[in-house]
Amino acid sequence: MKVLVTGSNGLLGQYLIQRLSALPGYEVVATGRGPNRLKMQDGYVYESVNLGDEAGVKGLVERHRPDAIIHAGAMTQADDCERNKDACWMANVTATRYLLQGAERTGSFFLFLSTDFVFDGLGGPYREDDPVNPVNYYGASKAAAERIVKQAKVPWAIARTVLVYGLADDPRRSNIITWVKNNLEQKKKLKVVNDQWRTPTFVQDLAEGCRLIIDKRAQGVFHLSGKDMLTPYDMAVQVAHYLNLDTRLFEKVDATSFKQPAKRPAKTGFIIEKAEKELGYSPHSFEEGLKAILGEGPAPKENGA
Numbered sequence: 001m002k003v004l005v006t007g008s009n010g011l012l013g014q015y016l017i018q019r020l021s022a023l024p025g026y027e028v029v030a031t032g033r034g035p036n037r038l039k040m041q042d043g044y045v046y047e048s049v050n051l052g053d054e055a056g057v058k059g060l061v062e063r064h065r066p067d068a069i070i071h072a073g074a075m076t077q078a079d080d081c082e083r084n085k086d087a088c089w090m091a092n093v094t095a096t097r098y099l100l101q102g103a104e105r106t107g108s109f110f111l112f113l114s115t116d117f118v119f120d121g122l123g124g125p126y127r128e129d130d131p132v133n134p135v136n137y138y139g140a141s142k143a144a145a146e147r148i149v150k151q152a153k154v155p156w157a158i159a160r161t162v163l164v165y166g167l168a169d170d171p172r173r174s175n176i177i178t179w180v181k182n183n184l185e186q187k188k189k190l191k192v193v194n195d196q197w198r199t200p201t202f203v204q205d206l207a208e209g210c211r212l213i214i215d216k217r218a219q220g221v222f223h224l225s226g227k228d229m230l231t232p233y234d235m236a237v238q239v240a241h242y243l244n245l246d247t248r249l250f251e252k253v254d255a256t257s258f259k260q261p262a263k264r265p266a267k268t269g270f271i272i273e274k275a276e277k278e279l280g281y282s283p284h285s286f287e288e289g290l291k292a293i294l295g296e297g298p299a300p301k302e303n304g305a
């Protein structure tokens with residue numbers, strides 16, 4: 001199976017490229033903005049394409065004619081999206097339309113990565129068919145892209161996920177693990193929110209969930225997250241304990257003490273029963289995810305392949 005992965009310099013994209021290109025029967029085309037930042041450079045093809053470049057995006061799809069497209073590329077910083085709405089719409093909505101138009105010409109299966117931020121955070125944890133009601137522009141852009149994907153003339157799936165954590169080569173954004181580790185190691189104090197709830201997602205589990213979707217050509221919306229409902233404060237304390245770092249540097253705060261341009265939903269998190277039953281998705285606990293990332297060697301559990 002030939003798979004085109006967008007956002008291949010991002011956290012999920014890097015895991016997908018490494019995972020899929022190591023599997024027999026997969027041919028992988030990676031695309032990102034600018035040079036390839038993944039250290040592992042062999043076993044797949046990399047093409048630099050800006051997602052806002054209509055001819056570039058459609059040309060890429062038509063040149064490679066993939067069996068499946070995993071569209072992970074996006075403007076993911078919610079505050080940047082709030083400050084620069086045009087760029088956010090271009091990267092998250094218009095680019096999705098370009099890619100989908102390419103997919104419709106080549107008959108490629110289309111998997112779109114979406115977010116818990118399509119929900120308002122008043123009723124979490126959420127199921128796939130709960131009504132969306134985004135509270136910030138990033139979430140609104142993803143909800144708009146989902147509507148476009150749902151009208152596709154090719155088989156499609158939407159994988160929504162929540163607060164993804166892991167390690168990437170030359171990353172452009174932090175996640176709960178890198179953020180806690182880097183700051184506490186430098187003895188910096190951190191204000192950590194204790195009134196938002198999430199089901200954080202180990203990037204390896206998310207990559208595996210995406211593989212299961214394209215392998216099975218499973219259609220529809222799937223919630224792919226971890227299963228533990230935690231606040232960022234709970235997560236930060238677990239990371240610090242795991243690394244034997246000083247939790248006294250944390251200040252437990254509520255979300256109102258942050259002056260961020262983008263409002264965050266209070267309680268999201270996902271019910272993942274559909275993915276467990278229909279895909280065989282089986283994520284690690286947060287503790288297992290930490291061990292897999294920070295500890296000794298490979299994760300203790302794989303979903304097979």
Ligand SMILES: NC(=O)C1=CN([C@@H]2O[C@H](COP(=O)(O)OP(=O)(O)OC[C@H]3O[C@@H](n4cnc5c(N)ncnc54)[C@H](OP(=O)(O)O)[C@@H]3O)[C@@H](O)[C@H]2O)C=CC1
Binds near residue numbers: 008049113114
């Ligand atoms: N991380 C999370 O907590 C969550 C992520 N998601 C979704 O999952 C997907 C993957 O997220 P993740 O890997 O963590 O995000 P990252 O921000 O790590 O990766 C997104 C990638 O998209 C690339 N990109 C952005 N704009 C463009 C553009 N105009 N042209 C080409 N490439 C572009 C970025 O490039 P560059 O590296 O150069 O900036 C980046 O490499 C996204 O769709 C995201 O919305 C959903 C919920 C939670």
Ligand SMILES: Cc1cn([C@H]2C[C@H](O)[C@@H](COP(=O)(O)OP(=O)(O)O[C@H]3O[C@@H](C)C(=O)[C@@H](O)[C@H]3O)O2)c(=O)[nH]c1=O
Binds near residue numbers: 161175
């Ligand atoms: C920066 C910061 C964050 N936090 C908390 C708030 C938040 O719940 C969590 C992560 O904050 P961030 O600003 O990194 O991310 P945020 O934009 O809140 O997270 C989102 O990313 C996008 C891409 C998604 O789609 C969502 O699923 C979600 O994971 O950490 C603190 O407690 N203190 C801080 O100083």
